Amino acid sequence: MPKPTASITTQPGKAVSQLCPNCGLCCDSTLFADVELRAGDNAKRLRQLGLTLVPKGRNKTAFAQPCACFGGSLCGIYQDRPERCRQFECGLLRRVEANTMTPNAALKAISETKRRVEEVRGLLRSMGQRNEQTALTHRYAAAMSAPIDLADEGAAERHGKLMLAVNDLMTILQRDFLR
Numbered sequence: 001m002p003k004p005t006a007s008i009t010t011q012p013g014k015a016v017s018q019l020c021p022n023c024g025l026c027c028d029s030t031l032f033a034d035v036e037l038r039a040g041d042n043a044k045r046l047r048q049l050g051l052t053l054v055p056k057g058r059n060k061t062a063f064a065q066p067c068a069c070f071g072g073s074l075c076g077i078y079q080d081r082p083e084r085c086r087q088f089e090c091g092l093l094r095r096v097e098a099n100t101m102t103p104n105a106a107l108k109a110i111s112e113t114k115r116r117v118e119e120v121r122g123l124l125r126s127m128g129q130r131n132e133q134t135a136l137t138h139r140y141a142a143a144m145s146a147p148i149d150l151a152d153e154g155a156a157e158r159h160g161k162l163m164l165a166v167n168d169l170m171t172i173l174q175r176d177f178l179r
């Protein structure tokens, strides 16, 4: 989430500049299916900036991911991004900031994770889940709940491959990004 744009006046930290433009996993729905607004967020302003806000539960408001303000590698509303986006730092970012991991090691981990995300996306597409504007986890749930066509010899195999690929991806996300 904390990615810089060319026009920011509040400069991102060095680790953010090194990692985030090469990542985007906290904005593209890999890590989160949605982001809840927090106290201090200006919902009206965020709507004007392009976020589609929806009620979540009884009292909360959220916007769905992939984020409408994510430009593929940069946050389009960096200066005005919501509180949750300002506060979130993934595990890799925290380790690089604390000098317990080198930027190169973190970039390698990001690259490998993105490769695995692409593998999952490819499997989802092959199972008919082609809407890239829907969060990865929702596409996965839809693919797994669809009945398996027994006349299609490859269907059960794709199902199994997707389960394994998502399981491996979740392990990496928990280990490297969410701790």
Ligand code: SF4
Pocket (backbone or CB within 6 Å): 001, 002, 003, 026, 027, 035, 067, 068, 069, 070, 071, 074, 075, 076, 077, 078, 081, 082, 085
């Ligand atoms: S507003 Fe969107 S693109 Fe910007 S940091 Fe938050 S989730 Fe990422």
Ligand code: SF4
Pocket (backbone or CB within 6 Å): 001, 002, 003, 019, 020, 021, 023, 024, 025, 026, 027, 088, 089, 090, 091, 092, 093, 177
């Ligand atoms: S997951 Fe971490 S490295 Fe990637 S964009 Fe978000 S904060 Fe930056």
